[in-house]
Amino acid sequence: MKKDIILAGVGGQGILSIAACIGLAAVDNGLFLKQAEVHGMSQRGGAVQSNLRLSDKEIASDLIPYGQADLIISVEPLESLRYLPWLRRDGWLITSSNAFVNIPNYPDKEALKAEIKKIKNHIFIDAEAIAKELGSVRSANMVMLGAAAPFLEMPFDEIEKAIAKLFGNKGEAVVELNQKAMKAGYEFSNRAVAGE
Template sequence: MNKNIIIAGVGGQGILTIAAIIDLAAMKLGLHVKQAEVHGMSQRGGAVESHLRLSSEEIFSDLIPLGKADLILSIEPMEALRYLPFLAPDGVIVAATEPIENIGNYPDREKVLETIRQSAQHLLVEAEPLAREAGSARAGNVVMLGAASPYLGISAGQMEGAIARFFGRKGDEVVEMNINAFRLGRAQAIKKDETNQ
C-alpha cells in the first residue's frame, strides 16, 4: 500500500479537515503517515495544499516527488490544475466545480473544467448542492472526500469510522450530516464508474 495524495484548495476551505480524516483512517489501519501542510501567510485566502502520503513502509520525504501523486483532491477547480506537475501519468483528479473567484483575473470556469478533462483521468463534482442536501453548505469538503474515496485505498467503512471519530466531539447530528455528505460524494464516483463500464 502506497498512496500519494495532494489535497488542494483556497485558504479556509477545510482541506486540513479532509487530511485529518484520512490520517485517522490510515492510522487505524497501521499505515505510516506523513502530511505536509501550509500554515501562515497563504492561509489568508491564498492557494493552499497539503501533501499526504500513506504507506505500509517507512516514508522518507514529507513532500511528494513530482509526477508521483496518485490523486489530486481539490475543493476548487483551478487549484486542481496548479499541482498538475505532481500528478502521476495514471493519476486521478477529483475536483469540485465551484470556483472561488477572489482574484481579478480568474479564468473562464468552463475553460478551467475543460483543461481538467483534457489533463488526466478525472471526476468533477458539483459539491455545493450535495453539501446542502446533506445538511450544510460548509460540508463541501467532506462531499469531495467521499467523491475521492474510491481512490484512497481505504474502504468506505473505514473512512466513515474516521469521520465519526473526527466529528464525534461535536455530537451525533454533526457526525450524521458529514457521513451523509461523504456518501453523496461517493455516489458520484460510483455513478461515473458505472457510466464508464
C-alpha cells in the same frame, strides 16, 4: 500499498479536515503517514496545498516528488490544475466544480472546466450543491472526501469511523450529516467511473 495525495484549495477552505479524516483512517489501519501542511501567510486567502503520504512502509520525504501523486483532491477547480506536475500519468484528479473567486483575473470558468475534462482520469463534482441538498453547504468537504474514497484503497467503513472520531465532539447530528455527505460523494464517483 502507497498512496500519495495532494490536497488543494484556497486558504480558509478547510482542506485539512479532509486530510485529517484520511489520516485517521490510515493510522487506524496501521499505515505510516506523513502530511505536510501550509501555515502562515498563504493561509490568508492564498493558494494552499497539503501533501498527504500513506504507505505500509516507512516514508522518507515529507514532500511528494513530481509525477508521483496518485490523487489530487481539490475543493476548487482552478486550484486543482496547479499541481499537475506532481500527478502520475494514470493518477486521478478529483475536484469540486465550485469556483472560489477572490482574484480579479480568475480564468473563464468554462475554459477551466474544459482543461479539467482534458485530464484522462478526473472527477468533476458540484460538491456544494450535493452538500446543500443534504442539509448544510459546510459539509461540501466531506462530499469531496467521499468522491476520493473509491480511489483510496481503504475500507469505506474505516472512513466513516474516522468522520465519527473527528466530529464526535460536535454531536451525533453533525457526524451523521458529514457521513451522509461523504457517502453521496462516494456514490457520485462510483457512478462516474462506471460511466453512468
